[in-house]
Amino acid sequence: MIEIYLLEALCAFYDYGTLSAAAEHLHISQPALSRSMQKLEDLLGVSLFDRTKNRIALNETGKMAASMAKRILESENDMITAVRNYDSSLHTLSAGYCTPGPMMEMPLHLTQLYPKMKVSSEMEDEETLLKGLKTGKYGFVILSHAYEDEDAISFPCGSESLYFSLIPAHPAALFKDQGLTFSQMNGETFVMVSEIGVWHDLTMNMMPDSKFVLQDSLEALSAVVNASTLPAFASDLTIRLFRSNENSGRIFIPITDPEAVLHYHCAILKKNIGKYARWISYLKENYI
Amino acid sequence: MIEIYLLEALCAFYDYGTLSAAAEHLHISQPALSRSMQKLEDLLGVSLFDRTKNRIALNETGKMAASMAKRILESENDMITAVRNYDSSLHTLSAGYCTPGPMMEMPLHLTQLYPKMKVSSEMEDEETLLKGLKTGKYGFVILSHAYEDEDAISFPCGSESLYFSLIPAHPAALFKDQGLTFSQMNGETFVMVSEIGVWHDLTMNMMPDSKFVLQDSLEALSAVVNASTLPAFASDLTIRLFRSNENSGRIFIPITDPEAVLHYHCAILKKNIGKYARWISYLKENYI
DNA sequence: ATCACTTACGGGTGACGTAAAAATC
């Protein structure tokens, strides 16, 4: 059988035209490459080159062989990455989320439930989530609504309530106990993170007159929040996760509109229910 | 890069289930195969097997890798044969014939005109010949009629006249000088070779009441002809080629029907005219 | 003189086989 390194050598020569140049790119000496080409011809029992005393070039057969060799090398590389990806997929729990809240919290529980598995998380719009669920990219997805079809089911798995995050000096801070509505704060300028999934459209719609200063990351948001007096957002979930926020001196005022509460649903392909059985029962027992 | 021998080892294990059995089929020792499998896992950075102390089996990833490896091995084998065939085709003049006469004579001239080329000859029915011409299987084909289309041309290149071959004692031997017609011999039993291309249908049609005792080879025919009194066939071409037939004591009587003369045409793809220029001009100057 | 390829020669990596150990049936 002809080994791969010979095919690589042939392709390199095809690409670079001379033995010297090809050898350099292969990080081998030129005589070594010369011998490899001879060996390849010998193994094939076919002449691949037109040789003059100090010049060598592929003949018709050689060009044909090189192009086929290139295809083989590609399939081998494809195989290698495919095998690695497949192995990785067997050891990875991949999930898609519609908002950052569950995406921050659920992986913690997943790693505890499946200590040997890697956990990968992505935030996407809900259409992309469902597509990824179908294609197997995601093992499950967290949506802001129920979903059902012939292949998939969903079940409620928790909720998240939005809060205004205000400095104590803010006039609306007086409503600390009774809560506020979106319309009461409409027109104010807010600081918020850009990647917040479905929260984005929701706040835009509920407070059409407000302006939103977007930050790239939670770190950036945190810095701005601490340094400015602008109102921001929080949620029961983030307040619980980041107790450090207490240091910010902000007070959190619940938003009383029903739209300010997202009811999350975990959607999963029926065929994967077995694989995720532990996760599903955990979710059902411990709403987020 | 992962060498082919590792993929072969993986496939062998996939096929035979145990290292011992696979090693035996690979003609290597079992520890060598064990090491190869470890090396393959190492190169891929992935575990391919479920191992117990004295048992080893492919896991999901391993099965997947084996099936992809099998595809790669197949493409390499395909490449090897394709390269060899292509090389061979570059050094071979391949022709198809509708009758044995030209197929016996033309290769002699071809090897003289192209001393470095191999010459391959096949006899087929005319439909198969034209298909083979189109696909490049044949460089040219010899037909019993003219042929022309957008890709191919043909030109007359000789003829062959059929004779009856009779023992001198046969009543019809009296017609030695004036010739005979098919109908005059209709009803007789003939000895003839089975592989005679279009001659076969022709004689059947012209002498529907005759029986034909078929022989597999020219040698068999020759033996039967010498040993029996049955009439047989010859042609100007075979008479010329096998002067030894004079020893058979047979006399050859020309058949006077116009159907007893085949007018051969050499058909060739237009794009190959250049490659076969010497052959074409030779044929046009020296009708067969 | 320089460049490009081939041949010659010596060295080191690594794949192999044998032998032995461990574990399961």
Place this chain on the structure above:
DNA sequence: GATTTTTACGTCACCCGTAAGTGAT
């Protein structure tokens, strides 16, 4: 006890690099 896999060890093949040789530009 037989079978199967892994580890250990010594051997040898073979691929490599350096050096020298040949011919062309």
